Amino acid sequence: MSIKTDSVAAADRDSRLRQALGHLRRELTLLGKVFVAREPIMRGSVYELHTKCGKPSCRCAEGAELHSCMVISWTARGRKRLRSIPKEQQAELVALTQRYRRFRKARARLLEVHAKMLAIIDKLEAARRKEP
Numbered sequence: 001m002s003i004k005t006d007s008v009a010a011a012d013r014d015s016r017l018r019q020a021l022g023h024l025r026r027e028l029t030l031l032g033k034v035f036v037a038r039e040p041i042m043r044g045s046v047y048e049l050h051t052k053c054g055k056p057s058c059r060c061a062e063g064a065e066l067h068s069c070m071v072i073s074w075t076a077r078g079r080k081r082l083r084s085i086p087k088e089q090q091a092e093l094v095a096l097t098q099r100y101r102r103f104r105k106a107r108a109r110l111l112e113v114h115a116k117m118l119a120i121i122d123k124l125e126a127a128r129r130k131e132p
């Protein structure tokens, strides 16, 4: 391969890197919106719990017809906690915990995006660097 085609290939690669960097910067802007939002968020997950009440004469004792209630579970100081939820709070708690998961997912993605950006920046640096 000639020097000329090599440098054309390198310019193509650098232009793809710059383009990728631009995409990541735009993604950072979108992620930033998740972090600066003001709606409250809540750790935990909301789900339906099926349990036995413990009374030997109850219909649930056989295990076929369990009691069910909505609960929120979360971890505090390393311990799993559980609280039952009144029907009227259910929708709000689902929204709160969904927002929390979205926040945490965005935070994890932020780390990935930063790592990708640094890798690209290092390649662009190497491509531009002249030795003294």
Ligand SMILES: [Zn+2]
Pocket (backbone or CB within 6 Å): 052, 053, 054, 055, 058, 059, 060, 061, 067
């Ligand atoms: Zn029961």
